[in-house]
Amino acid sequence: METAGSKAIEVTDLTVAYQDKPVLWDIDLNVPPGVLLSIVGPNGAGKTTLIKAILGLVRPAAGSVLIYNKPYEAQRQIVGYVPQRGSVDWDFPTNVLDVVMMGRYGALGWVRRPGRQERELALQALEKVGMAVYATRQISQLSGGQQQRVFLARALVQDATVYLMDEPFQGVDATTERAIVTLLQELRANGKTVVVVHHDLQTVSDYFDWVMLLNIRRIASGPVDEVFTPDNLRETYGGRVAFMKTGK
């Protein structure tokens, strides 16, 4: 599957619109396997929509998305998704382990219940994100950073090849942010492809090796060293970025 030249994610001429208001204009994006890519752009640039379009959660007006040369529907099992933390109700009556096990639901398919094996995998994933001691904790009692780690564990338990994460650093403390970055880099080291919607331009070149600059249309995408330039940033943010350190 991971032959040289194959593409983990291939977005071609993707346009997404709400009524006649375009949210994404004719996006092309090729993500090779084994890169850690961040999508950056101003608010309303369509970052979340792009992730959702790749996952088939919003219907494109034009264009296509391929995951390892096949449409998403055929590749659900190898794609892990981390939605925004605020997208769910954390007062839902369930505990940490249960939420993490949800990551196995796709592999289980309809009707089949999670069992001992799923429990084991979920506990291992919690171990990886440093949340094993919280396994039986009610989810409403978690801090923001802990919630984010639970969501990450839920994606890890899928044992996917491609990960799509929507703002995993939002509202987490510095310790959690470092822990998440280490985890992402571990995933990449294991040959996974990780796409992260990111907000903090300061950390792009430290955390990621690829970047996509997005503002409704694609400004640029590629290795950070090549495309994370002041010119591209100015084009993306419309001259609102005054002081930026770029490159390493």
Add this chain to the structure above:
Amino acid sequence: MIHNHLDILLIAIVTAVACALPGVFLVLRRMTLMSDAISHAILPGIVLAFFLTESLSSPLLILAAAGTGVLTVLFVELLQRTKLVKEDAAIGLTFPALFSIGVILISRFAGNVHLDMDAVLLGELAIAPLNRLKAFGYDLGPVALYVMGTILVLNLIFIFVFYKELKLATFDASLAAALGFTPTLIHYGLMTLVSVTTVGAFDAVGSILVVALIAGPPATAYLMTDKLSRMLILSAIIGSVNAVSGYWFASLFDVSIAGAIATMTLLVFGVIFLVVPNRGLIAIARRHARQKWEFAQTMLVIHLFNHEGLPEAETESAIADLHEHLSWDPTFTTQVVRYALHNRCVSQDEAQLILTEQGRAIAQQALVQ
């Protein structure tokens, strides 16, 4: 007569449990208002099916009404999707429209038949056992019990089989969609179930009180547990308790059974709301009160700690002047001092307050944080 009592009680319990189970998911999806809408909007479906079959117990009635119920959900969501109308307004627009069609149909065409507005709105549990299922000359029991029993079994099967899917789609619909579980399908499956249940329960308790059966027990159970499976079981138990106690209340005071059950539902909720440990109103008030004293005590020990061993310590720790230094009410100061003495955070040395080891530790810890 005793037979009759037992029949009514059984119908009430089965109806309550059948309503409470899908109600759990409505409460968690913040959609209890939708059950209100469905319970009213099914009226035109019932009336039209009644005209066709001329019977109130035909299965067609249930199907037609359930169809109208699902249609209601669809209308509400279509309106909402235009983004010109918010969900609550969409519900408020849809169900009175459908309900009024039913009302007009009844008043125009069904003036002389057995389908009156009181029965529609309030139901009549007392007469439910009169309509009996008979076969080969044997009395097999009230039809309503069979209808609600079947609906209860349907609900149990649906929730048991699709428990995992319902849980995921309710907690995180976008992940459910990404994993291929089509939350829309689960959503409409649940809504169909709610519609069917509402139609069945409507016969017994009417279209208004059915909402109490759907929303009451789950909302009560939600306060009592952190586990979905337990919330389902508790809802069923609470629904039964409400039905039994409501029926007992109604017999005692000779009032409407449905009204008494709904009253009990709210009463039980109110009691749980007050007394449940950790998140009940009383527990919260107690916690707040305790926090208030704890915090005052911390302020006191930090004050003593800051001046400890310094020349001004003697004046700063004089019990009689403490309230002036801290700008506290004298009575409050006395209470806090007593609280701190009781907790052995401070000790009294004639007119002075002296920190104990424990008090010093509390102050240091508070200052580090």
